[in-house]
Amino acid sequence: MTPMLAVLAVLASLLGAVSCEFSISIYAGYGFPLPNPNQPFKLPPASPPKNPRPDLKVGYYAANKCPQAEQIVKRAVEEATPGEKAGLIRLFFHDCFVQGCDASVLLEGPDTERTAFPNLSLRGFNIIEKAKAALEVECKGIVSCADIVAFAGRDASCSLSDGKINYQVPAGRYDGNVSRANDTFLNLPPPFGDLKLITDMFAAKGLDQTDMLVLSGGHSTGRSGCGSFTNSFSNRLQADNSSRAMNRTLADQLNTTCTADSVNVPLDYKTPYALDHQYYKNVQEHNVLFTSDAVLLESPETKVLVDSFARDPFFLSDIIPIGRNPWYDAFAKAMVKMGNWEVKNSTVGEIRQFCGKVNDKKTY
Ligand code: HEM
Structure with a gap:
């Protein structure tokens, strides 16, 4: 057993030890429950948010004592590397899926979400801290870390898509006080997930299958550790005759590159730094790293969407496109929708x- 798998096995056994409503077989490849046909995987119920959601508002800070808030976050994101920007998009997703969009993913300390295996490769925390420090100077105690994560996800998407993805972020989230490593395993979809599992896991967060497919387009930028798609549970580089197999040329290249689990490779082998619709062409051509990407071709409904998002606009000349690929606007809409999930208000947040620690009640 490699050291990585040993750590995962310990994590998995810890997960098995906690009392929870899930009856699961433990999978030691990513710390996630393995879907088992004899023991159906029970998802958290897709219930309305537990806490009354305050009405999020576009321009919330403009009207609430910090008109320059969004500009300050934007400036911090502009200074980030393309990789950190990709990390900021993923950070927003991982924040919203575990305890809702409440910056629980940022809390430091033993057994917080941040320490859980799926979050060890998150990046962009430094950008959030930088924005927060500037905001505390300008408008102390006004702007939540949860809203900073949401703004930063938007600004990173805008920058990496060359302005094609741009949207207004409803704000007014409060920061949560609960962050548990174990919550990540049951709420974050695993890369080996099949279409039903990932669809159900998004449904549990109020997002439908189209939202899931649209947001998966986030995999058109950034990177993955080889261990995320070459583990003992699902080795995407092995010979595979199934319809979800990886394109053999890419698999052969990755077999050479992936000399260790920790080696990072681009998620999009063609345009790795752009957040663009290339992802859907990669899905069509089986040039995607994860099972969860490949399975998007497996139902008529999802295949139709992949095909429509893969299409290039018609060009009148070399530089004048006619029409617009619908994915960019769909991604913006789905990011706003994801940002509504289990938002905290001032009573519970x-x-x-x-951003890395809850407030000390005596001094703040
Ligand atoms: C369908 C469910 C999803 C699964 C199974 C999944 C899984 C993963 C995995 C395993 C990685 C690589 C981790 C590593 O080894 O470093 C990754 C990276 C990434 N994911 Fe996802 N993801 C999903 C959905 C999303 C969504 C909804 C978004 C955002 C809208 C997103 C954005 C990203 C980005 C941008 C990266 C690259 C991050 C970086 O370069 O630091 N993913 N994802």
């Missing part, structure tokens, strides 16, 4: 002073 706070505005953190530092």
